[in-house]
Amino acid sequence: MSPDHPPGLDLDQLRGLLDRERPGLVRGPLTGRLIEGGRSNLTYAVSDGASRWVVRRPPLGHVLATAHDMGREHRVISALHPTEVPVPRPVLLCEDEDVLGAPFYLMEFVEGTPYRTARQLAPLGEERTRGAVLSLVDTLVELHTVDPAEVGLADFGRPEGFLDRQLRRWGKQLAASRNRELAGVDELHAALGRALPASLAPTVVHGDYRLDNVLLGPDDRITAVLDWEMSTLGDPLTDLGLLVMYSTPLGMPDSPVSTTAEAPGHPSAAELVERYAERSGRDVRAVSWYTAFAWFKLAVILEGIHYRYTLGQTVGPGFDRIGDLVPVFVDHGLTTLQEG
Structure with a gap:
């Protein structure tokens, strides 16, 4: 073809x-x-x-x-x-x-550039990188400001029990791909369950909100938010927690899974949380739980990829190193929850 x-x-x-x-x-x-x-x-x-x-x-x-x-x-x-x-x-x-x-x-078709790695962001320079990432927070606030009923999305999800269902769902995903001992993952899952926060008022949530799921225009403003396949009605802080996770340096420059946090000028996770709180007016004191949940969720996703790799079901570079990343994500999740 x-x-x-x-x-x-x-x-x-x-x-x-x-x-x-x-x-x-x-x-x-x-x-x-x-x-x-x-x-x-x-x-x-x-x-x-x-x-x-x-x-x-x-x-x-x-x-x-x-x-x-x-x-x-x-x-x-x-x-x-x-x-x-x-x-x-x-x-x-x-x-x-x-x-x-x-x-x-x-x-x-919307004009714009997706930035997936710190290396791709670097040529923008510190000031433009900072502005681009802060605009990511501002756009998230805009999303969470939308009244689902006013735009015809009142029945787009089931907000009641949202966090509990999410935690159980990813626990089942972990069980489906478990083929090795993974220190700390059960401890993290159980600790998240014990510390389950009360959800904020539901909003439309993107479900996979990060820099490489948006397009940036020449003025470094977001021209489009893409990849809505995980979207639903639920707790808005799940989007913020995932964004914070992706804004935390992994300290692994050659990792097959990267964050943009190492880019010069990238705002700290704390700055992103503060800006979201200020602009949305929401109580973000429980953000550590949501960030720890994001680490757990990504650990489960990566373990699934590693599992498929061990079965010979994945093709391409980097898959052989995914398994080594999973304990790193679990450790970050445990540390985040303990520090919160």
Whole structure:
């Protein structure tokens, strides 16, 4: 298959659908390319030579529809587009699997750069890096300011018992990939359960909010928040805790999993929490619990990757070192909870 016709994207079928559903939108032959960097769902850039769009669809051979719910992603960006939260303009949702072999949606192409590592951020310089990361907090505050009922998302999740369900869910994930002794992980899981905080009033939560899930424009402002597949209604501090975790230096420069915290000018985790508290007006005194939970959640995800690696189910560089990272994340989680 040629680069202009990547696997999972039948451009003739797509063109036919768009001509039927959005006549006049496409003005020339379509070309498409896979956008690298997605961790789950597949993302393609599509163009007719004059305009550009993005197609999101589940991975090839996907099995669990609930894990790759295109209707859910399309719904949340459709709801948020009229708000101050920067999301791409949705164009069309297609749930007919005969078109591309799976449900998908089309949205506008937004200009911007994703920054995934401290090394990529470094050329911006200290001042611009600081501004970019602080804008990440400000955009999170905007998201958590949105009234779900006002944008048609009142039934987008089940906020009651949200933290307890999250903790049980990731505990089950850990059990499903357990094939070695992992010091401290059960202690961390149990300690999180004992210290479960009372949730704040529910908001729309992104579920995977960090710098490499947004696009930055030339002025270092966020042009779009992407990858809404984990979004729901729940406790807003879960988003903040994850952002704090990703803003904590790992002290492992060659790690296959990186944070941006080592970039010169990157604000400290404490600064991010203070800015969020000041701008949102929320009580963030329990943020250590949410950050420790983020360390636990990532430890479980990494252990799952390591487990699949031991079974020969992963391909590519870096997977052989993922297993060594898991105890580091567990230790960070225990330390964060104890210090909190």
